[in-house]
Amino acid sequence: MNQKYRTLFPIAFSILTTATVLSCSQSKGTEKTAESEAKTEATAKAVPVSSESAPATAPDPADIPASRIADAATILSRKQVPILCYHQVREWRPKDSENARSYIMPVQVFKDQIKMLADSGYHSISPDQLYAYLTTGAALPPKPVMLTFDDGDLEQYELAAPLLEKHGFKGVFFIMTASIGRRGYQHYMDKQQIKDLADRGHTIGCHTWDHHNVKKYQGEDWKTQIEEPTKKLETITGKPIRHFAYPFGLWNHEATVELKKRGYLSAFQLAEKKRDEENPLLSVRRIIASGYWSPRTLHNNMQNSFK
Ligand SMILES: [Zn+2]
Helix, strand or coil: CHHHHHHHHHHHHHHHHHHHHHHCCCCHHHHHHHHHHHHHHHHHHCCCECCCCCCCCCCCHHHCCHHHCCCHHHHHHCCCCCEEEECCECCCCCCCCHHHHHHCECHHHHHHHHHHHHHCCCEECCHHHHHHHHHHCCCECCCEEEEEEEECEHHHHHHHHHHHHHCCCCCEEEECHHHCCCCCCCCECCHHHHHHHHHCCCEEEECCCCCCCHHHCCCCHHHHHHHHHHHHHHHHHCCCCCEEECHHHCCCHHHHHHHHHCCCCEEECCCCCCCCCCCHHHHECCEECCCCCCHHHHHHHHHHHCC
16 A cells, blocks of 8 residues: 555655645735735635535435536536545654655644644535535535545544544545554554444545556456445445545546446545546545645645635
């Protein structure tokens, strides 16, 4: 796993590094001004915001009639919601490469990033809320953000989820089912912990069986990597599994079609600008929140990447 990350992530990291450089000119003190200046331009593309307190839940996607679902062009034209992708939340170890440190969050860095979001008035949203917004234009809470966690690392359960809850946030946890309950260099959540997260109102999503790149699937791979893990997670949580994260963020049009065929409502890539023109909901963008980022850098990158 770690080796795969080291090999495949440089592509994503070069995109992230560019984003960081682009955003460095914007200091926190000027954020308000920059925001106001951007307002006129963004008026036509603003996220509809609920005037009341933040809605805690979205309508069940199954209850949204097909006639109310917007076409792909409309979905692509809506303002993107910032979506952050986290992996391990732990102190860096001597063996961790420089690249690995870009996606491993030292605990204090993570705490500072989440606190910044809370202090800045952000509200976490679920993938079902994002789906309702993108398909029907449903209102979102003010300053929406989605906080996603990939792979099912144990510290996401032990450390990240309680911290999110302390700030009134909910997370989205994309589980790689081959690793459930595994103990080793990296520990992973067990079934009970996954169910507990779902019971506490967090969203559980699928992240394949063993992290294989969806662009390479053939033969039985769709069954092994998608269908069986989906069933397993539904059995564990007692809830439908409707949202997916691509391993390494890698995807293609065929994968969007295959996931849609299997009932998936949304699928999340990484920082690639391109989204699928036919199935935009199956190629939603996220950025990896880097362990090197200060809260200010994170905030700047959120504003610059999701327009
Ligand atoms: Zn992953």
